[in-house]
Amino acid sequence: MRLYDTHCHLDFSAFDKDRSQVVAGAQRVGVERFMLLGITEQQWSNLIKLCDDFSPAFRFSLGLHPYFIHQHQSTHINALASCFESLSDSARARCQAIGEIGLDATCEQPKLQKALLDQQLVLAKNYQLPVILHHRKTLDELLKSVREKRVEHGVVHAFSGSYEQAAAWVDQGFKLGIGGTITYERAKKTRDAIQRIGVEHLVLETDAPDMPLCGYQGRRNEPKRVAQVLQSLAKLLETSTEAISPVLWKNSTALFN
Ligand SMILES: [Zn+2]
Incomplete structure (x- = not known):
């Protein structure tokens, strides 16, 4: 089974002590690629x-995450463009999206968030790259920006x-990123939406070290848990992991390549 x-x-410091083991553990359960x-x-x-060190398993995106709004400056848009344009050929091949970008209603400076988002959407369009979107209470607002651009x-x-x-x-x-949320029975609305929308529109993810699965609350999340997300998804869709994993792999590689 090939999982993405x-x-x-x-790259977060939560993995500084055992990054290689974490990657190896994920690979043992079938995770071949990591974004x-x-x-x-x-x-x-x-x-x-x-990503150079861990190639060929790693891919990456470049972006300004709204959660870190206090660290961003308007000049960072130009910095993003020059960073992308100065990548080596091998790094360029692995840089497959603009992200993590978006809007977060629980963070400050909504105007700067929106300005940075819009400029990064334009960059993504220019570079013909997909975007990886972060939302918190902003799903509809984000869609409006994405449509406008x-x-x-x-x-x-x-x-x-x-x-x-x-x-x-x-x-x-767009594809919908499916992670720990669906493992919680109480996430009824989301689980219902996923069930009805169909597997051809989904990709798997963990958001490790964040968003632990049900049963792992308070613990560091890891990419190997994507296998359990797959199991939850198969159960929710009343099918088998074998039936849906090739579709999810294809969705993911088609999205980013
Ligand atoms: Zn994230």
Whole structure:
């Protein structure tokens, strides 16, 4: 079984002590590819270096995450463009998205968040790259921005929302990122949306070290748990992991390549 963890922060210090073991543990359960995320201008160089070290399993994106709004400056958009344009050929081949970008209603400076988002959507369009979107209480607002900028490829990371919202994103050409949320029975609305939307619009992710699965609350999340997300998803869709894993792999590689 080939699995793709399409969203994990393996560069975070939570993995400094045992990164190689964490990667090996994930590979043992079938995780062949890992998408790591750009979050701040200060972080990109280490991220690129780390992906070099772990190639060919690692891919990465570049972006300014709204959660770190206090670390961003308007000049970082130009920095993002020059960082992308100065990548070596091998790094360029592994830089497969603009992300993690978006809007977070629990963070400050909504105007700066929106300005950075819009400029990064334009960059993604120029570079013909998909976007990896972070949302918190901003799903509809984000869709409006994405439509305005005519961005038609990307993933809604940690999708949670109604079937109507899921369908609107799918209509826009987006995949929905499925992680720990669906392992919680109480996430009824999201589970119902995922069940109805169909596996051809989904990709798997963990958001490690965050968003632990049900039963692992309070513990560090890891990419190997993507196998358990797959099991939960198969159960929810009343099918087998063998039936859906090739579809999810194809969705992920088609999205990012
Ligand atoms: Zn993330």
